[in-house]
Amino acid sequence: MIDKLGIYGNAKQICSPYFNERPDNVDVSLLVIHCISLPEGIYGGKQIEHLFTGCLDCNEHKSFEDLKGLEVSAHCVIRRDGTIEQYVPFSKRAWHAGVSCFDGVEACNDYSIGIELEGTDKSVYTQAQYLTLAKVSDALINQYPLLTKQRIIGHSGIAPGRKNDPGYLFNWSYYLSLLR
Numbered sequence: 693m694i695d696k697l698g699i700y701g702n703a704k705q706i707c708s709p710y711f712n713e714r715p716d717n718v719d720v721s722l723l724v725i726h727c728i729s730l731p732e733g734i735y736g737g738k739q740i741e742h743l744f745t746g747c748l749d750c751n752e753h754k755s756f757e758d759l760k761g762l763e764v765s766a767h768c769v770i771r772r773d774g775t776i777e778q779y780v781p782f783s784k785r786a787w788h789a790g791v792s793c794f795d796g797v798e799a800c801n802d803y804s805i806g807i808e809l810e811g812t813d814k815s816v817y818t819q820a821q822y823l824t825l826a827k828v829s830d831a832l833i834n835q836y837p838l839l840t841k842q843r844i845i846g847h848s849g850i851a852p853g854r855k856n857d858p859g860y861l862f863n864w865s866y867y868l869s870l871l872r
């Protein structure tokens with residue numbers, strides 16, 4: 693389901709220019725769960741795709757002003773209906789975590805995969821999103837030996853005080869119970 697380059701067969705492929713190589717001899721060993729919506733709380737539009745592909749019109753909404761010049765990406769986005777889009781192959785380094793630290797190791801982008809759930813850090817996620825997230829998580833755990841159930845964390849867990857996503861309504865026990 694995930695090929696050698698890190699392309700996920702179940703995802704719609706969309707190319708982001710915002711990625712680069714992982715450092716030499718660094719293997720994938722962490723999965724970071726995020727959330728995003730643009731504008732916040734509005735779902736189903738093209739704005740996330742536009743942000744991650746570098747063509748968001750920052751004049752479109754006043755909340756987008758802060759996004760001007762921002763070069764960010766994630767490996768995948770899971771929409772409210774459970775469909776999944778891939779912007780960066782898993783073998784490459786996406787730019788999702790920012791200043792971050794997990795278990796004493798900084799710069800989580802180097803060794804992690806970032807998955808965005810379409811949502812906000814104050815709202816619940818859909819059943820379809822949990823199912824798709826569990827399916828891709830299983831595939832990733834299967835593909836990358838250093839990635840285990842114990843090494844899945846929210847963005848808030850690696851950038852405390854700076855990030856709140858995926859938020860307190862993300863149901864960790866339910867999600868983890870879905871994993872094989």
Ligand SMILES: [Zn+2]
Pocket residue numbers: 725726727788847855857
């Ligand atoms: Zn995040």
